[in-house]
Amino acid sequence: MAQLDLSEKLAILSDAARYDASCASSGTARRDSRDGKGLGSTEGSGICHSYAPDGRCISLLKILMTNFCIYDCAYCINRVSSNVRRARFSVDEVVQLTIEFYRRNYIEGLFLSSGIIRSPDATMSDMVRIAKRLREDEAFRGYIHLKTIPDAAPELVEQAGLYADRLSINVELPTERGIQAYAPEKNPATIRKAMGDVKAHKAVANDRSFRGKRPKRFAPAGQSTQMIVGADGSSDATILGQSTQLYGDYGLRRVYYSAFSPIPDASANLPLIKPPLIREHRLYQADWLLRFYGFDVGEITAGRSDGNLDLDMDPKLAWALQNRAVFPINVNRASKELLLRVPGFGTRTVGRILQTRRHRTLRYEDLTRMGASLKKARAFITAQGWTPGALTDSADLRARFAPPPEQLSLF
């Protein structure tokens, strides 16, 4: 094989990384380089330095160390049985690319994952070496996210957590059956154990010792995972149930949902139906409702007998339409919990309503200025000067929100 130059490798190894949905660089420890002895900073919320025409934020240099892989996961372009072009970065190349991109303000840091070469341990230790060189030799204080290889030795994962802001381990598919069918070399128990280890290391790192000394910080931005949606037959209820469990059991910061995307050289084992991207979007909305709006999985997915979310409208609106007896609620008196259930009210709007109504009675017009989307909310609330009358219970209310029937497919 001809030697690839840096640009060709970058093309191959970023192409291979594009199927990972996460590009977040938020929520880590605050650092800067004001002492003049290093490069970089992290300040709470990460920055999207660019956007690709797929609408996704580009915050990190998201690449694979190599796309050679000895595993054969059906949904993955890098599986051993695919004919994709292969490449491998040296440790030095990844370090230099990260630093030079960072200095030009292209990125917040590095998100490194890898196909599995030789063995899980060999792969993981190369990844750790990259992170270590960035931190120790280059005094890099930007963001580092390492995708952990679940089968790697626990010591390597522990080291990774000392250099990285975030560790992630992909559960890949929502059910064990799905993993067995489409990622036969992977083992659900090993994946869960690796997540458990990360959680345990974090807990230890947060404990002060008797002398009050804090051990070195361990992955301060926590751990996340990704699930592929639409490759196996799991319903949204199954997927969200799995997420709830993951958030609870392993203290995950985020679960990412990635609509299975047609890949070049796709495996013949896969269903070749492309799940609509809107499904992924609805899952994120539902995930949000679970974490910040006090909903539980059962409520959100109760609307349909197949356990899937309504693709025509957001899950909160769908829930409200199913539970009209709760509405209309009075914005001047309703509890925070109820306000959070009004379609068109976000957490911020609810905060503003609570703040302002301490001083005076809210009128309908006030709500727009507080960021509410009244097009959605009006049927579900009363305020001074506004009552929805029969609107809340009108038979055609759903039709007002559902998109007109149209050709949905791009193809």
Added chain:
Amino acid sequence: MYTIPLPQIGTDVAWRDAAKRLIGAGVSPNDVLWDHGGNMGELFATGTPLPPPTRRIKAPQSFVQMAETVVWHKDPQRFARLYGLLWRLRHENGLMQDRADPDLARLRQMEKAVRRCQHKMKAFVRFRDLRQGGERRSFAAWFEPTHHTVEPTAPFFARRFADMDWMIATPDVTVQFVDGNLSFHPGQPKPDLPEDSAEALWGTYFCNIFNPARLKVQAMTSEMPKKYWKNLPEAQHIQSLIAGAEEKVQQMREAGPTIPPDRAQRILDRLHQKDPDVDE
């Protein structure tokens, strides 16, 4: 009538000092003209000295913080709007908590616009390597912000890029960071910056991280409006990525499954033998 001149650099401090004196002396908003960067010219340069303050007025912390951001908005009325609200705050307790007051809502909106502009500046400034040798590396960028955001945003760059020298030139202010010291200078026309080969690599990355199967142009432009594109090296690829997306997806679909390379089965056999855990 008092005309208050406000400088281009250090606008925030100058406005706050003037507002403090005016409010302390009980000068009504109707009697104040704010002149930013000498835009009003000689005509309004009345030399009326400010009256001495008669008392100290306290403003809520939330107002002070909001004003610190709003002064950088490009709306020429921003100083008057802020002073108008400060005037009302003397008698209206709780005004800052009223999220529906139109004057306050307008200022909050302006605050948000400046914050967004600052955020976009942090995101979209693109440095080029000046290749000057020396102990510290040096970089420079040309940027065109919507509001006057260079000054309030510069400390962010100083915290982040502290081990190098850099300059961000803009039409109204230029900021320099040399040997750890931040300084502001008048704006300038777009400078000629040397080519930087890293931009081609960055373009390669941009093109390949894009997934043509998920084209969502609107989602991109709402976060990265076209007005920024001319100073973003990666943006030159956007048109062709969009134009070629459908064809790429079509090719993928038509290509169909291929026969696995010879090595695949060998590797898998070895793997499954060696690791009894994996496959029972």
